[in-house]
Amino acid sequence: MTDPTRSATEAADIYDPAAVERKWQARWQEQGTNSPDLAGAPRPYYQLMMFPYPSAEGLHVGNFFAFTGNDIHGRFQRLRGHTVFEPIGFDAFGIHSENYALKMGGHPMELIPRNIVNFRRQLRRGGFMVDWSHELSTTDAAYYKWTQWIFLQLHERGLAYKKRAAVNWCPNDKTVLANEQVEGGKCERCGAVVEQRFLEQWFFRITDYAERLLNNLEWIDWSETTKTAQRNWIGKSEGAEVRFHVLDPELEAGSATARVATGEIEAPASIAVFTTRPDTIFGATWLVLAPEHPLVDALTTDEQRGAVEGYRAAAAKQDIVTRKTHRDKTGVFTGSYALNPATGEPIPVWVADYVLMEYGTGAIMAVPGHDERDFEFARAFDLPVVRVVAGEGEDAHTPLAAPYTENEGGRLVNSRQFDGLSVPEAKRAIVEHLARKRAAKAVVNYRLHDWCISRQRYWGPPIPIIYCDACGTVPVPERDLPVLLPDIEDFRPDDTGVSPLARHDEWYRVPCPRCGAPGRRETDVSDTFLDSAWYFLRYPSTERDDVPFDPTITSKWLPVDSYIGGNEHAVLHLLYARFVTMVLHDAGTLEFEEPFKRFRAHGHIIREGAKMSKTKGNIVNPDSYIDEWGADTFRTYLMFLGPFEEGGDFRESGIKGPRDFLGRLWISATSMRTEGEADPAVLRKLHQTIDRVQTGLERLSFNTAVAAMMEYMNVLRKGERSPHRDEVEPLVQLVAPFAPHLAEELWERFGHERSIFDSGWPAYDAALAAEDTIQLAVQVNGKLRGTIAVPREVTREAALELALAEAPIAKFVPAAPKKVVFVPGRLLNIVV
RNA sequence: GCCCGGGUGGCGAAAUGGUAGACGCGGGGGACUUAAAAUCCCCUGGCCGCGAGGCCAUGUGGGUUCGAGCCCCACCCCGGGCACCA
Numbered sequence: 001m002t003d004p005t006r007s008a009t010e011a012a013d014i015y016d017p018a019a020v021e022r023k024w025q026a027r028w029q030e031q032g033t034n035s036p037d038l039a040g041a042p043r044p045y046y047q048l049m050m051f052p053y054p055s056a057e058g059l060h061v062g063n064f065f066a067f068t069g070n071d072i073h074g075r076f077q078r079l080r081g082h083t084v085f086e087p088i089g090f091d092a093f094g095i096h097s098e099n100y101a102l103k104m105g106g107h108p109m110e111l112i113p114r115n116i117v118n119f120r121r122q123l124r125r126g127g128f129m130v131d132w133s134h135e136l137s138t139t140d141a142a143y144y145k146w147t148q149w150i151f152l153q154l155h156e157r158g159l160a161y162k163k164r165a166a167v168n169w170c171p172n173d174k175t176v177l178a179n180e181q182v183e184g185g186k187c188e189r190c191g192a193v194v195e196q197r198f199l200e201q202w203f204f205r206i207t208d209y210a211e212r213l214l215n216n217l218e219w220i221d222w223s224e225t226t227k228t229a230q231r232n233w234i235g236k237s238e239g240a241e242v243r244f245h246v247l248d249p250e251l252e253a254g255s256a257t258a259r260v261a262t263g264e265i266e267a268p269a270s271i272a273v274f275t276t277r278p279d280t281i282f283g284a285t286w287l288v289l290a291p292e293h294p295l296v297d298a299l300t301t302d303e304q305r306g307a308v309e310g311y312r313a314a315a316a317k318q319d320i321v322t323r324k325t326h327r328d329k330t331g332v333f334t335g336s337y338a339l340n341p342a343t344g345e346p347i348p349v350w351v352a353d354y355v356l357m358e359y360g361t362g363a364i365m366a367v368p369g370h371d372e373r374d375f376e377f378a379r380a381f382d383l384p385v386v387r388v389v390a391g392e393g394e395d396a397h398t399p400l401a402a403p404y405t406e407n408e409g410g411r412l413v414n415s416r417q418f419d420g421l422s423v424p425e426a427k428r429a430i431v432e433h434l435a436r437k438r439a440a441k442a443v444v445n446y447r448l449h450d451w452c453i454s455r456q457r458y459w460g461p462p463i464p465i466i467y468c469d470a471c472g473t474v475p476v477p478e479r480d481l482p483v484l485l486p487d488i489e490d491f492r493p494d495d496t497g498v499s500p501l502a503r504h505d506e507w508y509r510v511p512c513p514r515c516g517a518p519g520r521r522e523t524d525v526s527d528t529f530l531d532s533a534w535y536f537l538r539y540p541s542t543e544r545d546d547v548p549f550d551p552t553i554t555s556k557w558l559p560v561d562s563y564i565g566g567n568e569h570a571v572l573h574l575l576y577a578r579f580v581t582m583v584l585h586d587a588g589t590l591e592f593e594e595p596f597k598r599f600r601a602h603g604h605i606i607r608e609g610a611k612m613s614k615t616k617g618n619i620v621n622p623d624s625y626i627d628e629w630g631a632d633t634f635r636t637y638l639m640f641l642g643p644f645e646e647g648g649d650f651r652e653s654g655i656k657g658p659r660d661f662l663g664r665l666w667i668s669a670t671s672m673r674t675e676g677e678a679d680p681a682v683l684r685k686l687h688q689t690i691d692r693v694q695t696g697l698e699r700l701s702f703n704t705a706v707a708a709m710m711e712y713m714n715v716l717r718k719g720e721r722s723p724h725r726d727e728v729e730p731l732v733q734l735v736a737p738f739a740p741h742l743a744e745e746l747w748e749r750f751g752h753e754r755s756i757f758d759s760g761w762p763a764y765d766a767a768l769a770a771e772d773t774i775q776l777a778v779q780v781n782g783k784l785r786g787t788i789a790v791p792r793e794v795t796r797e798a799a800l801e802l803a804l805a806e807a808p809i810a811k812f813v814p815a816a817p818k819k820v821v822f823v824p825g826r827l828l829n830i831v832v
Numbered sequence: 833g834c835c836c837g838g839g840u841g842g843c844g845a846a847a848u849g850g851u852a853g854a855c856g857c858g859g860g861g862g863a864c865u866u867a868a869a870a871u872c873c874c875c876u877g878g879c880c881g882c883g884a885g886g887c888c889a890u891g892u893g894g895g896u897u898c899g900a901g902c903c904c905c906a907c908c909c910c911g912g913g914c915a916c917c918a
Contacts, residue, residue: 704847
């Protein structure tokens with residue numbers, strides 16, 4: 001027969017995650033637990049998470065994983081005594097939202113807020129320490145007013161300019177795509193094959209900042225992978241610009257060569273090429289110009305004109321991506337020759353699409369012996385190949401079956417007075433030599449291009465510019481911001497290449513702010529990456545509508561202390577945010593020039609070996625797992641499943657471990673004794689655990705932190721008696737970042753009145769953590785032969801004596817040891 | 833092709849150059865139960881051995897070291913990024 005009193009007590013003490021979580025989420029909201037006093041914070045800590053795009057599907061497990069790691073780190077910093085600001089917002093402008101609205105037949109102005117409501121619900125359920133009083137959405141006029149202000153700041157400083165440029169055109173989305181939005185010749189979003197078009201576009205001069213963006217990577221505390229990606233993206237190359245004099249095509253090649261070389265006659269033009277291998281100039285056997293190169297026309301002889309023009313026309317039609325990916329070398333001879341300034345020999349000038357106009361000077365010297373592409377071209381057109389660098393065991397006459405592209409090793413050959421020099425020596429010497437003849441200078445090139453921010457779309461902040469026939473391009477005065485995005489029914493892009501906004505005269509026609517004459521608005525909206533390039537500046541100042549960010553609050557809270565996000569934003573978003581910050585710094589608006597002190601890239605949750613994606617249909621929604629297990633268990637499970645910075649494979653089976661761990665913690669905490677003393681051995685383990693959890697949280701090594709707590713739990717459970725309060729309470733504090741609701745509930749049951757997150761972090765005591773007796777590993781010749789229990793402070797001699805007293809060890813030591821290696825506290829290695 | 837990661841039990845994974853496989857999942861055995869679930873306890877890298885114990889083992893092959901999963905060289909495989917950038 002069951003005892004009704006007893007079972008009622010038990011029922012009340014059963015861990016019910018749903019009830020606990022509901023209670024604490026409500027309590028946090030009521031009491032404003034997660035909304036710190038930003039102005040008065042004594043130890044501010046800005047814990048930033050990349051804000052999401054509010055998709056219709058809501059948060060998936062991947063987002064949830066990333067947010068959880070971020071939240072745990074933030075809660076940990078708070079427990080350590082910081083005032084932690086953990087804001088959230090929504091990156092809701094852009095092609096994503098617009099395409100979604102088009103598909104659904106709705107309007108983004110209605111659909112997006114609906115999605116945001118769902119995101120808020122999910123984020124609250126997840127138990128994140130979000131300060132909802134500073135929520136923002138990039139689509140609010142109160143926000144994009146300042147996005148437009150940022151544009152004006154750049155414009156004012158000459159960093160925003162307009163140019164006609166070949167752009168990637170997606171025929172399906174009917175818009176220009178950034179190079180980054182093109183993947184393998186196809187539109188990143190819809191997969192349509194991208195074409196080339198020419199449009200007037202707004203650009204930001206990010207290339208002016210290339211060197212600084214590169215140099216600061218030396219000192220900012222970021223994931224190394226992210227820094228490497230940025231370095232590669234900026235793509236600095238040191239080399240030389242070399243001038244090749246063109247021979248007048250009208251003159252006979254042979255005689256002209258001599259006369260130009262002796263300075264008797266002037267060459268009609270010269271071609272500048274960029275090379276990173278000036279050391280190979282004696283092997284430059286022809287030149288190549290990009291089809292768009294401005295000198296092509298002048299250099300083309302009458303016989304070649306037909307062929308060259310045909311080639312250029314074909315190249316112009318080709319889309320950018322095909323051109324950049326096709327490998328077979330094509331080209332055409334212009335009919336002209338230029339003088340190699342090193343050899344004095346005339347070499348032919350070709351036009352070929354493997355040379356890109358937008359990099360370097362749009363022209364190259366071809367060195368087929370030492371460049372892969374030039375070698376292929378030489379084969380295709382039967383051009384001469386000369387070896388000018390010889391590697392190990394090679395000499396000037398060793399035939400080149402393939403180009404020798406070694407950039408470090410090798411010595412120069414067939415290069416007259418430079419023969420015998422190493423490649424680095426030759427680089428310097430040849431540039432110096434040519435520089436004296438004013439034929440070369442050392443230069444640096446970057447692969448980074450200026451940032452095209454124009455989008456011929458509807459769903460973005462209008463670029464604040466007005467065109468006036470009299471005044472030209474006039475920026476919208478700051479007092480007239482924001483330029484509101486009109487609520488129009490027909491926002492579908494068409495193939496005119498002009499934003500749908502142009503079709504709305506009531507918006508489009510506007511008086512010139514300078515002279516009052518009729519003007520026209522810029523109809524492009526700006527890139528979403530501009531919205532996200534400064535949102536972290538806005539968060540602490542969302543209540544201010546008169547400034548983009550409050551100077552006092554900003555200098556208190558920024559730069560961001562910890563930024564966590566996906567490495568898919570390693571280049572674009574993170575580079576743009578740095579750029580905008582630098583510009584504002586130079587403008588005197590910000591004190592700092594790097595926005596994020598510390599950045600860590602989180603890994604990704606995959607499912608059945610594949611990235612979660614809508615197309616693969618393997619997206620996991622966190623809601624059902626929270627329903628079934630509770631947010632605390634789900635959070636702990638996600639963090640336990642693999643290293644945070646690497647991600648892991650999501651499978652439901654493993655969730656039981658963390659669930660049991662939290663269940664056992666609940667039991668220990670609700671059944672602990674308060675009288676008597678804590679077990680010193682348990683306390684020792686506790687302090688070892690504090691150390692491990694603390695280090696784990698600092699390093700975002702959440703999986704090992706959870707493991708350490710589980711180990712401690714196993715020790716607690718082993719005890720004969722129920723655990724003592726002093727053994728359990730600190731564990732609840734350690735687990736709090738992972739399972740905040742459970743921790744709050746237990747903390748309250750312990751009799752505390754304030755939130756556990758204001759209780760401080762358990763102090764680690766190394767003396768308490770130290771073991772008196774340790775297991776010393778004993779090796780013979782590096783092979784483990786046993787362990788001996790010894791006092792912590794054991795000496796080498798004492799340890800050796802104890803080890804040799806053990807028969808199973810001694811039998812491997814037939815004679816006097818040759819050498820004894822002793823690592824205090826770890827091992828003894830006897831070498832015989 | 834280039835640049836980053838990574839390769840450890842059946843699985844997810846630990847491991848400042850110092851006892852490889854902590855922690856967890858799964859599996860096996862047991863306790864409790866009429867039974868099941870839940871819970872709890874024990875075992876669980878491979879091979880040999882009754883056992884004590886031994887041998888092998890961190891993608892492959894070399895090297896450095898008293899000692900290598902970790903460092904160096906060469907290579908293979910997987911994941912991601914960039915890619916005609918001269």
